Amino acid sequence: MAIKLDYVARETAHSLRRNFTLSIASMVTVAVSLALVGSAFVVRAAVQHSTARWTGDVQFIVFMKPDASEAQIGAVRNALDPAKNNQVAKVVFFDKARAYKEFREVFRDDPVLLSTSRQSDMPTSFRVKPAIKNAELINQMGQQLKQAPGVYTVEFAYDTVKQIERVSKLVSTVILATALFLLAAAGLLILNSIRMAMFARRREIEVMKLVGATNWFIRVPFMFEGLIQGLVGALPASVAVWFLGTRINHSGGTRSSVAILQGLYVSSGEVWAVIFAMIVIGCLVGVIGSAVAVTRFLDV
Amino acid sequence: MIKLESVSKTYKGEVSALEDASADIAKGEFVFLVGPSGSGKSTLIRLLNKSETPTSGTIYVAGKDIGELSSWKVPFLRRNIGCVFQDFKLLNSRTVYENVAFALEVIGRPKHVIETQVPAILELVGLAKKTDNMPHELSGGEQQRVSIARAFVNRPLILLADEPTGNLDPNTSVGIMRLLDRINRTGTTVVMATHDRAIVDTMRRRVIELDHGRIIRDQARGVYE
Numbered sequence A: 001m002a003i004k005l006d007y008v009a010r011e012t013a014h015s016l017r018r019n020f021t022l023s024i025a026s027m028v029t030v031a032v033s034l035a036l037v038g039s040a041f042v043v044r045a046a047v048q049h050s051t052a053r054w055t056g057d058v059q060f061i062v063f064m065k066p067d068a069s070e071a072q073i074g075a076v077r078n079a080l081d082p083a084k085n086n087q088v089a090k091v092v093f094f095d096k097a098r099a100y101k102e103f104r105e106v107f108r109d110d111p112v113l114l115s116t117s118r119q120s121d122m123p124t125s126f127r128v129k130p131a132i133k134n135a136e137l138i139n140q141m142g143q144q145l146k147q148a149p150g151v152y153t154v155e156f157a158y159d160t161v162k163q164i165e166r167v168s169k170l171v172s173t174v175i176l177a178t179a180l181f182l183l184a185a186a187g188l189l190i191l192n193s194i195r196m197a198m199f200a201r202r203r204e205i206e207v208m209k210l211v212g213a214t215n216w217f218i219r220v221p222f223m224f225e226g227l228i229q230g231l232v233g234a235l236p237a238s239v240a241v242w243f244l245g246t247r248i249n250h251s252g253g254t255r256s257s258v259a260i261l262q263g264l265y266v267s268s269g270e271v272w273a274v275i276f277a278m279i280v281i282g283c284l285v286g287v288i289g290s291a292v293a294v295t296r297f298l299d300v
Numbered sequence B: 001m002i003k004l005e006s007v008s009k010t011y012k013g014e015v016s017a018l019e020d021a022s023a024d025i026a027k028g029e030f031v032f033l034v035g036p037s038g039s040g041k042s043t044l045i046r047l048l049n050k051s052e053t054p055t056s057g058t059i060y061v062a063g064k065d066i067g068e069l070s071s072w073k074v075p076f077l078r079r080n081i082g083c084v085f086q087d088f089k090l091l092n093s094r095t096v097y098e099n100v101a102f103a104l105e106v107i108g109r110p111k112h113v114i115e116t117q118v119p120a121i122l123e124l125v126g127l128a129k130k131t132d133n134m135p136h137e138l139s140g141g142e143q144q145r146v147s148i149a150r151a152f153v154n155r156p157l158i159l160l161a162d163e164p165t166g167n168l169d170p171n172t173s174v175g176i177m178r179l180l181d182r183i184n185r186t187g188t189t190v191v192m193a194t195h196d197r198a199i200v201d202t203m204r205r206r207v208i209e210l211d212h213g214r215i216i217r218d219q220a221r222g223v224y225e
């Protein structure tokens, strides 16, 4: 099918200009809704990183001193062995190499900290998932280990960690739900602006049908117009989310290898993935909105 | 070229616009559809290019039952059927040249074809000097010539004209009829709805008369009556 690109481009540009206000309204709505979607995902990722050490019901972490001896480490391991201690369900040992790997992962955007830290500085640690639910007993178990030789500190997953996760989940769900509504509104606005565009060009459309232009030839410029509206809306939203990402990474917070919560951060890979998804969603909303418009109101 | 087999059309609201119409139109014929306003002339024209579908009956165009045509093939049917209307249906923001070129552009004809065909057809309809004018700068007769040029530029097998002289004075109408006659002499089948008595009587071509949706007369070399 010979649909010429310059024809589609010319018609689209012309039509967008003629429908200026409605097109702008569509694009702004796309932008706002996508910015919300993107922010929700970025913030969620940041919180997940912040609480990364506490996944899998880890309730406390025993950090050994960097210079703890093999015998001291062995003693703590022995005390936490699920086979010998029925209060422990699972324990994971992080040696220096694994600790350093995690450290570099968490602080990948902090070259200064990375360059001043070596693997030998890393504390080894035990991540403990207790078999018991009683907070008091868990606390006791941890406090006892604090006294053991070679132990630097014991950090507990205070309920705050769980709470933060809960709140972040709730907030991002609410934001996403709102964003979905807005996206639907954006789709309807695009549908309407395409309908207006078709109305403005009804004589052309009538003539096109009369002389035997194919349905797709008539439809494509309008669908392209919808696509452009979605895409153009996604761009400012992407910029906003990108800024949010950098703001989060400069928000400070604890940057320690032994803290409960790490400072919020998102990797640039995650930000780009979210932005890519936003652009895809924007284009989809535009194409779907205009596709509905052309199939419903362009009875060819 | 065109064959109607007991075609009826009832619009929603029980308006019976065409009833049991049968006719056979050969290639190269010139046929007038006559009858008072509301007798079903426009309906018949619209059925022929599948702008409407009949309630019952069968229509053959170029040997094909157009009722069987799937909707994506309808545009290709229309490429073989030029259409001219009383109100010209020109695009007011485009020049004469662009109006005619548009018809070729939207069916994907290559540029070099457009650049040779459009001036040639404008020459044929006598508008070679007006190619860059806008429609509102033309007389009614000239506008109808543009619309005929647009309908004929793709060299269709059939030309349908629904009261093409309805908005024109008698002298201008004569010019338009000469043009349609010339087009007919190239082998194009022409079907023209009209209630212009003078035109029908001077042309002496086949006349199909409609009344309340029924064909009441089909006469070779007929007059209006």
Ligand SMILES: Nc1ncnc2c1ncn2[C@@H]1O[C@H](COP(=O)(O)OP(=O)(O)O)[C@@H](O)[C@H]1O
Pocket: B011, B012, B015, B016, B017, B035, B036, B037, B038, B039, B040, B041, B042, B043, B044
């Ligand atoms: N789109 C339509 N919907 C409903 N009724 C119509 C429509 N078009 C025409 N009619 C009716 O069908 C009858 C025939 O109309 P038409 O074919 O336009 O006749 P003519 O062209 O001879 O004046 C009239 O009664 C008219 O009111």
Ligand SMILES: [Mg+2]
Pocket: B041, B042, B043, B162
């Ligand atoms: Mg009529």
